[in-house]
Amino acid sequence: MSTPLRVTVWNEYRHERSSTHPASTIYPHGIHGALADYLGAQPGLAARTATLDEPQHGLAEEVLAQTDVLTWWGHAAHDQVDDAIVARVQARVLDGMGLIVLHSGHFSKIFKRLMGTSCDLKWREGHDSERLWVIDPAHPIAAGLGECIEIAHEEMYGERFDIPAPEALVFVSWFSGGEVFRSGCCYTRGRGKIFYFRPGHESFPTYFNPEVLRVIANAVRWAAPTDGPQPVFGNVPPREGS
Amino acid sequence: MSTPLRVTVWNEYRHERSSTHPASTIYPHGIHGALADYLGAQPGLAARTATLDEPQHGLAEEVLAQTDVLTWWGHAAHDQVDDAIVARVQARVLDGMGLIVLHSGHFSKIFKRLMGTSCDLKWREGHDSERLWVIDPAHPIAAGLGECIEIAHEEMYGERFDIPAPEALVFVSWFSGGEVFRSGCCYTRGRGKIFYFRPGHESFPTYFNPEVLRVIANAVRWAAPTDGPQPVFGNVPPREGS
Amino acid sequence: MSTPLRVTVWNEYRHERSSTHPASTIYPHGIHGALADYLGAQPGLAARTATLDEPQHGLAEEVLAQTDVLTWWGHAAHDQVDDAIVARVQARVLDGMGLIVLHSGHFSKIFKRLMGTSCDLKWREGHDSERLWVIDPAHPIAAGLGECIEIAHEEMYGERFDIPAPEALVFVSWFSGGEVFRSGCCYTRGRGKIFYFRPGHESFPTYFNPEVLRVIANAVRWAAPTDGPQPVFGNVPPREGS
Amino acid sequence: MSTPLRVTVWNEYRHERSSTHPASTIYPHGIHGALADYLGAQPGLAARTATLDEPQHGLAEEVLAQTDVLTWWGHAAHDQVDDAIVARVQARVLDGMGLIVLHSGHFSKIFKRLMGTSCDLKWREGHDSERLWVIDPAHPIAAGLGECIEIAHEEMYGERFDIPAPEALVFVSWFSGGEVFRSGCCYTRGRGKIFYFRPGHESFPTYFNPEVLRVIANAVRWAAPTDGPQPVFGNVPPREGS
Numbered sequence: 001m002s003t004p005l006r007v008t009v010w011n012e013y014r015h016e017r018s019s020t021h022p023a024s025t026i027y028p029h030g031i032h033g034a035l036a037d038y039l040g041a042q043p044g045l046a047a048r049t050a051t052l053d054e055p056q057h058g059l060a061e062e063v064l065a066q067t068d069v070l071t072w073w074g075h076a077a078h079d080q081v082d083d084a085i086v087a088r089v090q091a092r093v094l095d096g097m098g099l100i101v102l103h104s105g106h107f108s109k110i111f112k113r114l115m116g117t118s119c120d121l122k123w124r125e126g127h128d129s130e131r132l133w134v135i136d137p138a139h140p141i142a143a144g145l146g147e148c149i150e151i152a153h154e155e156m157y158g159e160r161f162d163i164p165a166p167e168a169l170v171f172v173s174w175f176s177g178g179e180v181f182r183s184g185c186c187y188t189r190g191r192g193k194i195f196y197f198r199p200g201h202e203s204f205p206t207y208f209n210p211e212v213l214r215v216i217a218n219a220v221r222w223a224a225p226t227d228g229p230q231p232v233f234g235n236v237p238p239r240e241g242s
Numbered sequence: 243m244s245t246p247l248r249v250t251v252w253n254e255y256r257h258e259r260s261s262t263h264p265a266s267t268i269y270p271h272g273i274h275g276a277l278a279d280y281l282g283a284q285p286g287l288a289a290r291t292a293t294l295d296e297p298q299h300g301l302a303e304e305v306l307a308q309t310d311v312l313t314w315w316g317h318a319a320h321d322q323v324d325d326a327i328v329a330r331v332q333a334r335v336l337d338g339m340g341l342i343v344l345h346s347g348h349f350s351k352i353f354k355r356l357m358g359t360s361c362d363l364k365w366r367e368g369h370d371s372e373r374l375w376v377i378d379p380a381h382p383i384a385a386g387l388g389e390c391i392e393i394a395h396e397e398m399y400g401e402r403f404d405i406p407a408p409e410a411l412v413f414v415s416w417f418s419g420g421e422v423f424r425s426g427c428c429y430t431r432g433r434g435k436i437f438y439f440r441p442g443h444e445s446f447p448t449y450f451n452p453e454v455l456r457v458i459a460n461a462v463r464w465a466a467p468t469d470g471p472q473p474v475f476g477n478v479p480p481r482e483g484s
Numbered sequence: 485m486s487t488p489l490r491v492t493v494w495n496e497y498r499h500e501r502s503s504t505h506p507a508s509t510i511y512p513h514g515i516h517g518a519l520a521d522y523l524g525a526q527p528g529l530a531a532r533t534a535t536l537d538e539p540q541h542g543l544a545e546e547v548l549a550q551t552d553v554l555t556w557w558g559h560a561a562h563d564q565v566d567d568a569i570v571a572r573v574q575a576r577v578l579d580g581m582g583l584i585v586l587h588s589g590h591f592s593k594i595f596k597r598l599m600g601t602s603c604d605l606k607w608r609e610g611h612d613s614e615r616l617w618v619i620d621p622a623h624p625i626a627a628g629l630g631e632c633i634e635i636a637h638e639e640m641y642g643e644r645f646d647i648p649a650p651e652a653l654v655f656v657s658w659f660s661g662g663e664v665f666r667s668g669c670c671y672t673r674g675r676g677k678i679f680y681f682r683p684g685h686e687s688f689p690t691y692f693n694p695e696v697l698r699v700i701a702n703a704v705r706w707a708a709p710t711d712g713p714q715p716v717f718g719n720v721p722p723r724e725g726s
Numbered sequence: 727m728s729t730p731l732r733v734t735v736w737n738e739y740r741h742e743r744s745s746t747h748p749a750s751t752i753y754p755h756g757i758h759g760a761l762a763d764y765l766g767a768q769p770g771l772a773a774r775t776a777t778l779d780e781p782q783h784g785l786a787e788e789v790l791a792q793t794d795v796l797t798w799w800g801h802a803a804h805d806q807v808d809d810a811i812v813a814r815v816q817a818r819v820l821d822g823m824g825l826i827v828l829h830s831g832h833f834s835k836i837f838k839r840l841m842g843t844s845c846d847l848k849w850r851e852g853h854d855s856e857r858l859w860v861i862d863p864a865h866p867i868a869a870g871l872g873e874c875i876e877i878a879h880e881e882m883y884g885e886r887f888d889i890p891a892p893e894a895l896v897f898v899s900w901f902s903g904g905e906v907f908r909s910g911c912c913y914t915r916g917r918g919k920i921f922y923f924r925p926g927h928e929s930f931p932t933y934f935n936p937e938v939l940r941v942i943a944n945a946v947r948w949a950a951p952t953d954g955p956q957p958v959f960g961n962v963p964p965r966e967g968s
Contacts, residue, residue, distance in 0.1 A: 143712055159861055228624075238370070238420060380918065380919060421617070422658045468865070606961075644957035720905075
């Protein structure tokens, strides 16, 4: 395609601005900065950023209208996201915009609203290593990977993860502390595609891991809108008979 | 099991109280009355009713706590259902209560909240006949049926039905006016099971059709809570290592 | 991608060579000819053909090795397809080759082997019209379509279609005679993607219908191999511990 | 129900008859003996056994006709199972008989035939412990369990497990050596339900573990035939029109 796929990288951007938080050192330009730098450098992708403390959280109608795929990272301030903006993002997803929900975004208003469940899970900030096994090697989100991704230090997320059964399950994580997790989950809501991807605790440099980044880029391409039919809803005349 | 399965039949109960509406003649005791009469007469089931205009819509905490499966019919007054009650029903579903959503209940707050989509569709009040084909003959909701259910007069609902892809698709409807519809859709949300069943326009005696009633009773049994594990969420210690 | 996607269009090619059969007039170069002409003219696709009566049915090892996506049309001579060739095609699908199974190919050895079921259905050669409704407008196979595809004359296929529940259901057909059918079904088997597409009776010019052709081209692109991990099977050493 | 559910426990029964094999000590009456003893003692279940070296492998037509659910354990002699018997079992599954495939039965002819894939996996006989996490606490197969099942010593099976994506994923296993595995997988084929359950290496007393046994009993009840419609296949007259 000649026109690039337009990605908006959304970030809560609070941890990174706290000088005492490890994230301020690991992600000096914010998690959104790291992700947008990478995604914007991929062929066929154009990336912009938006953060919580911008007006309208950086997600004005016209921004969403010009966004093909939105990525979402949030953690400590989910409840500060305005309900009207959440409704706007949901409407845009149902209309075809892709959504990539990252790590602690599992508890974001937008993800919970699109899933209909609590999206709760087990967690532990400790000394876990994580190994993400590719469960579905045919899935385009697994392109270019080996059989698993090893991450030396990550926060643990463990099952039961209270989500609807994913339409495709691309990754399952193994944690050294004894847990498993469905860490790559695909959904369709309306005309929009959604991918939840587990890794990415703010205290670790996970978003510089080349395989993690490759997955996110793959997911962005997978979640790109298609020009399928725009459904007509409401009262309709019969197609047959008189 | 010796203790009966406790069903609460919820109904908006507005059309039937309007003396000029056909529903007042077809369902003199309300749609809930017809359904509760049938369900309460089935072996192993006990039925009670609840309606919109009762205090708390008849869905006090203690009622829900004593409900194994809730059936839901609403149409003209979805927006009059209190958001706090909707949240209460959702929490109870996630905790294991079954939910059977009937016909125009597709647009109820509780169904939309659990699905995460618009739940919109095509519709027509005309001269359609409906034939529900059994797509999944192995499913317990299809027990005791023939290959299809014929309904001489029904409102038409047509695709695109904006729902998540069902985990099991039990029925697909054919309409004489030229449309099709996924008319029997199974979901799991949290520990609760959900079944959407299409037929049941208030101006037709659909809820006296023995096969339609059989499906609803089957669905109630299928959606009954199981004593699976109660997930533990939140911070947990490691199971391995020191 | 600069290298084209290599499609092999396989056809039984018997009806079209019978001068008394309507197919001989409708498809003077065979169904494979019509499909290969169309597919080969699409940007990024290269098409070749193979037929039953060629040596090895035209599916020598080296042909399959150079095939990214195989399309399959058969009807009257399924049992003349050599079991060894079927096993070869199955192995190639599991290794990543896409497979598009068309119409009466539902009863082919290869489709039955990949599904594990009888793949039986209802059918009628009569005066039916067919309307394929798009059920999943977000799916790439529905790109460029309207809400439904109308086909004035087609053979009827009706449920129950004895297949595993598809991973994605893209189309459901309405037939004027009263039946419905899951007419666009996606599967993954091993690293290969499979799409079953219903229309295409040999006595009708269905494979000149632009929307039907668009679906097949979309399906070919969707089923293209990805460079996901090549799984390692068998005995493996531990990744953890000593 | 007053009539018991009839379970046939099939076993290869070779390891246990080899006096030098640990299985001869652990399962002196064979794995089938242990399973049939347990299942036959459950309320509403009646169990019989069948083994490879009996005539027709113990699976005569009349045995299968009187079997509601068949359990299958095999390992070293899959290729000695007669293809005609495999076809017979497949036909009976498609007609409604439940099938529970245990552990190394993943490589049985019947499982591979019903799945359509290689059913290959990673494995290791070492010093692994296994923890099966319940992923779907609402599923009837998880009834009566805690959040996970711990098995101190088991053979490891690791992903990629080359199966179709299960319709429901009930368990995912964690192994101490670093792997994960989809260890409880539900399928429907025809009118029959299939459950694959991972644990059960012949050198360990896994089939005396109360939670493992509970899962197998739950699965037998879940896989019981329902009296859904018997599909009519083949040429049919129209239901509409003249």
